[in-house]
Amino acid sequence: MTIAEIEAQFTGLNRGDSSFAEIEQVLETYQRTYCEVYRRFGEKHLPVSAFKHAEIATFPVSEAECVFVSSATGSGLRSRHFVRRLAVYDASVCAAFEAVFGKGPYTIWAHLPGYSTESSLVCMLKILIQRYGDERSQFFLASEPPGNLDATSPLVLFGAAFGLLSLSEAGPWQLPQNARIVETGGMKTHQRDITRRELHARLAEGFGIQEEHVWSEYGMCELLSQAYAQGGPVYVPPPWMHVRVVDPHNPKQILSDGQPGLIAVTDLANIHTVSSILTEDLGVSHGEGFEVLGRFPGSALRGCNFLLESA
Template sequence: MDPKSFFRIKNSQEFSSISLDVFRYQYKHNLVYHEFCDLLGVNADKVTRLEDIPFLPIEFFRTKQVISTTKEATTVFSSSGTTASNTSKHYVAQLNLYEQSFRSGFELFYGNVKDYCILALLPSYLEREGSSLVYMVNDLIQRSDHPESGFYLNDQEVLANKLRRLDAAGERILLIGVSFALLDMAERGSFQLRNTIIMETGGMKGRRKELIREELHEKIQLGFGVSRVHSEYGMTELLSQAYSSGHGIFNTPPWMKVLIRDTEDPFRWQPKGRSGGVNIIDLANVYSCSFLATQDLGKRREDGSFEILGRFDHADIRGCNLMVL
């Protein structure tokens, strides 16, 4: 199995075929996933459709080393959390797969990174170690090769002045930031940006009251003077990202797919247009687990794009009694 072939997928048939190959590989080489499938009573030899592949609850990344190779992990990405017990850890055996995934995904949706000045406002991520988002954005900043690209922690006034100056000069700018920091900046200053993409990565991180997406985006649009807000959908447990160019409608790269499960029965699929739990296939996760059941609520649209509607209350999660594994 050649992981590089994942990034050359051209259609749904190729995606399904490769997904089944990855499932068999991970069932054989990933002890956690293997035991999970066995407890479900799944006969791996009889899994012949993508829809029959079991999805591992993402919570396993908090308590288990989810890895599908005997190679040593070269990098460990970790999520934010108030205690060690609620921090997810993603053991990455081949960092180059992550790099190829996010580089190819960015180029697919936004073109050549060298066409941008990338400004990053990610205080909550910069304040801790092990963030996969910081790793990705730092790589994009370096590859942009723009002298003004860079990170900003709390010096929003300096960032605001730079943003106004570069935008007025006609520079093509990507400002990527965590939601609470973008909202703070939008409320403190009045902008009328014409050459800047504002991209939020989600989350108030306990800094501000959570807002529904429509309200958040409306406030950011008003403050920055832009007509829409882009979004990045990713997480510690994934090596690929989905992107939205506005209105919270996300699209995935060809090696990533979202399915929606029934909230009462995690082994039944919802039709397009119906809301439910978000399951993700990320083939770049070949050396951890590519089939993950998340805690997000969402729905798929007819064209295969998807929306994120919120998150499960922990009490609402069904079918996770196998977490005692």
Template sequence: MTTKDIFEIKSREHFQDLALEVFQFQFEKSPVYRTFCDHLHKSPQNVTHLDHIPYLPIEFFKRHEIINSEAKVQTVFESSGTTGKQTSKHYVSDLSIYEQSFLKGFELNYGNIEDYCLLALLPSYLEREHSSLIYMVKELIEKSKHPMSGFYLEKGDELKKTLNSLQEKRSKILLIGVSYALLDFVEKGSFPLSNTIVMETGGMKGRRKEMVREELHHYLKEGFGQKNIHSEYGMTELLSQAYSKGKGIFNCPPWMKVVVRDPEDPLTLLKTGQNGGVNIIDLANINSCAFIATQDLGKLYPDGSFEILGRFDHSDIRGCNLLAL
């Protein structure tokens, strides 16, 4: 198995076969994941189906270095967190795998990045050099090759001028930003856009009160004159992203899959249509952990798409906490 195999998955059967190979590889090469699996009495000998693979609670990334023991660390991505809060760290051994993943994932959903001018309402790379999201957007900005592509957080006036210029030229625009920054921008005056994808990456980051998705998207649709607001779903601990083109329904690239677990029993997976904890398989995360139990709540649909409904509060993560002990 090579990384090339991961990015050329053609069927469910192919995905399952590769997932089982990745499970065996990580069982053998990742000491933290091996210890976790041993506690659950799971091994390549008795894990013969996708549904049997154990999912590592995402909290482990706050306390352990989760990486292939034979790999060297090339960079460390770190979650933003809040003051005094322990952050997650993702030890990455090969940035080229991440670059393949986010570029191929973008192309599958939106086509060639060179067709767009990418405007980011996000902190710059110099401010957040350990953010996986900022690293991705920085690379996409560079690959767009458009002279006006760039980071525009705290540059509202400059962004307006840029948008006006691009509108006059009828250029294709991708405006991507954290929720609070997009809201701040439209609150200073509606700015109807054509030939534009407006994409939120979530996160009020303590700047504003949290909103449900419908309320957030309502304000953004009105402010930007859009029929739909797109969304990006990713996290520090992953090397792949899912995208929504409207209504908060996300689709994964072929090497990524979401399943939903029982909130009371984290080892039990639920059927489609039921609400539960979101588990993610990210085969691009081959040198870390490809099987992660997140703290998000979600619903899975029969076609493999999914919706994020919120997060577990501290009283509701009993299952993950038990596994993390």
């Protein structure tokens, strides 16, 4: 299978499809050949922090059609994801959305105060609004929802966790009962400490909807695919994205369901960077899904020192 064929076909995989392993191996070989950092690191899952310290790409980064930049962390360093083909990201975003929401149309509202135009989340929502949104779909920064809350199309409100919480506290508001709220995380950057369960309860109360209509999206600058959790804590990745929970001290060891460890992702949409990424998120597996428990304490993984020294 060629790289061009993978670009065209990866979103057509079915869950459990045996061709996942074939594509995974083709991409790993390609990425080790052309991405020097990945080749020198040696292990399968590249620590996500590599995107902060090096140019992770299989091609000259000047040829990137887009560069996603993460929000600043305590270190002040930002990850950069060099996207060779935006059409690949578009395909991944749309196929994952359609699998959960259908083809729409929807009234899509995006509340992302403080987010840069270089954010992958901003790009994702631009794609969704353009592809699935009706004429009332929009980004908004105000401390109240835009316009009449009686949307003619089903309403989907996307936003970072504490932005949505602040918006809900400026109310209360009464969204239509068929509305969905999709929080995209971001709790780790805020001073207040809150569990996801408490967050969802407060969002449901503040927006006047049932708690099971508060959903979650898992994504990051370093990945081109997203997983959704529909009214509970368990995210289900799309078929071209495999998520494993591994031992933090030995990432080669995959842990059983219910055992907490580091979330390791293989994202076949990461064709021209590195597909297999070791995140800094603590989680547990639940069958074909996974739950995020928070950040791994310290978020300083073994292997990163080697990466910095060798790359």
